[in-house]
Amino acid sequence: MPDSIQVGKAHEVKPQLIDNEKVKKVQKRVLIGKSKGAKNFVMRLFTVEEGGYSPLHSHPWEHEVYIVSGMRRLSHRKENNRHRRAAMFSFPPMRFTSSRIAEKVTSSLSVLFQIRPTRNRILIHKEVI
Numbered sequence: 001m002p003d004s005i006q007v008g009k010a011h012e013v014k015p016q017l018i019d020n021e022k023v024k025k026v027q028k029r030v031l032i033g034k035s036k037g038a039k040n041f042v043m044r045l046f047t048v049e050e051g052g053y054s055p056l057h058s059h060p061w062e063h064e065v066y067i068v069s070g071m072r073r074l075s076h077r078k079e080n081n082r083h084r085r086a087a088m089f090s091f092p093p094m095r096f097t098s099s100r101i102a103e104k105v106t107s108s109l110s111v112l113f114q115i116r117p118t119r120n121r122i123l124i125h126k127e128v129i
Contacts, residue, residue, distance in 0.1 A: 006032070006036055006037075010029060010031055013045075015047070016028045022055045024052045025050070025051055026047070026049075026054065027046065027047040029046075030042065030043075043112065045110060045112050046110070047110045048110075048111075053098065053099060056096050057098065058094045058096045058097070059093065062091060064091075065088065066088045066112045067085050067110070068111060068112055069085050071084050073099070074097060099111070
């Protein structure tokens, strides 16, 4: 990591749009990562637009999530809970979860993820992508 403190604004980071058969209407911004010299963690901001979602998936690493705005419908196992802005989560490795916007409550959802950089592997329904 550089010797100086790095300061930036999330909205100035160009988003990558993810919209395919498994992930719908999701914008991903890597706020802090390898390109900024960070070696131990990656901070990512995901914005899920209305009608968007992430599939039921897991990671081989622990990760933390903070809801910046909106309401998230979090599904894991047979539970389905709603959580609002300022809620935070810590997921152990290999815990299956998915995210959707809580219908008719918000038009978008922004969540902040902090993870350790590893090989970027996500397990979706027991299929590595």
